[in-house]
Amino acid sequence: MFSFNPPKGFLSDKTILITGASDGIGKCCALNFANHGANLILLGRSTEKLEKIYDSIHTSNPNSITIHPLDFAAASISDYKQVADSIEDQYDRLDGLIHSAGMLGARCPIEHYPVETWEQTFRVNTASIFLLTKFLLPSLRRSDDARILITSSSVGRKGRGNWGAYAVSKFAGEGLMQVLAKELENTSSIKVNSLNPGGIRTNMRKAAYPAENPESVPSPEILMPLYLYLFSPESKGIHGESLNFKDFDPLTHIKSG
Ligand SMILES: NC(=O)c1ccc[n+]([C@@H]2O[C@H](COP(=O)([O-])OP(=O)(O)OC[C@H]3O[C@@H](n4cnc5c(N)ncnc54)[C@H](OP(=O)(O)O)[C@@H]3O)[C@@H](O)[C@H]2O)c1
Numbered sequence: 585m586f587s588f589n590p591p592k593g594f595l596s597d598k599t600i601l602i603t604g605a606s607d608g609i610g611k612c613c614a615l616n617f618a619n620h621g622a623n624l625i626l627l628g629r630s631t632e633k634l635e636k637i638y639d640s641i642h643t644s645n646p647n648s649i650t651i652h653p654l655d656f657a658a659a660s661i662s663d664y665k666q667v668a669d670s671i672e673d674q675y676d677r678l679d680g681l682i683h684s685a686g687m688l689g690a691r692c693p694i695e696h697y698p699v700e701t702w703e704q705t706f707r708v709n710t711a712s713i714f715l716l717t718k719f720l721l722p723s724l725r726r727s728d729d730a731r732i733l734i735t736s737s738s739v740g741r742k743g744r745g746n747w748g749a750y751a752v753s754k755f756a757g758e759g760l761m762q763v764l765a766k767e768l769e770n771t772s773s774i775k776v777n778s779l780n781p782g783g784i785r786t787n788m789r790k791a792a793y794p795a796e797n798p799e800s801v802p803s804p805e806i807l808m809p810l811y812l813y814l815f816s817p818e819s820k821g822i823h824g825e826s827l828n829f830k831d832f833d834p835l836t837h838i839k840s841g
Pocket of ligand 1: 604605607608609627628655656658687735737738780781783785786789
């Protein structure tokens with residue numbers, strides 16, 4: 585399994601935005617990135633959940649933490665713009681963007697798929713990535729080593745029946761990553777990749793596999809060495825890649841230094 589042991593505080597001059605920071609993988613990233621000194625901008629739809637995370641980080645870390653409650657299923661374009669503008673006002677630059685928010689939607693054939701759920705799933709899983717990335721690119725460009733990480737899924741790389749909008753929206757996330765990677769490769773130092781975390785013990789996993797024993801899948805903590813690595817100088821040569829936690833080997837992906 586991939587291991588990475590960065591020096592404590594290696595992210596202390598970095599500012600990282602995490603969506604889906606209120607639970608699961610995003611929450612775990614927030615706690616781990618805070619422990620390594622990052623300033624954090626945390627997005628989630630529940631103010632109460634975000635405040636709890638804020639409190640647990642804030643009491644033990646001097647880092648700057650900002651929370652932005654935003655329901656991606658209902659947010660307007662100007663809501664996204666407002667979040668981006670307030671980040672622009674508060675921070676000199678942005679060093680990282682972790683797109684972790686996601687919703688499962690319905691699990692049924694396309695023929696029976698509820699249209700509203702389809703639209704909502706695309707708003708949460710795809711539009712949020714496009715809008716936040718678009719509005720925050722100027723801030724990311726001001727960093728000398730920024731990273732964007734899009735959370736993918738195995739069903740977003742090979743279609744699977746009954747996974748509906750979730751699968752198709754994850755394919756869109758892969759497409760967005762590839763297009764962005766091409767656009768950025770000669771015009772900035774920003775690196776963009778997607779990561780399929782594999783089966784991880786979270787609420788979403790429980791909803792997708794209700795009969796599964798939750799203890800049979802690992803907790804989000806197992807992913808953290810890889811997440812930290814992908815925001816470290818060591819992974820600077822990884823760009824435009826569809827990564828898998830399960831078989832991740834840096835040597836296969838590093839293109840340049
Ligand atoms: N767990 C797995 O096995 C697995 C496998 C492959 C890919 N993934 C991907 O990993 C990412 C994280 O998922 P997870 O497993 O950590 O699931 P999770 O525990 O359910 O977390 C999902 C996060 O997205 C947020 N979210 C959901 N709907 C939202 C909305 N309308 N507006 C804003 N935020 C919203 C949730 O907020 P609340 O706290 O308010 O619910 C939560 O913070 C997702 O992109 C998922 O597709 C997970």
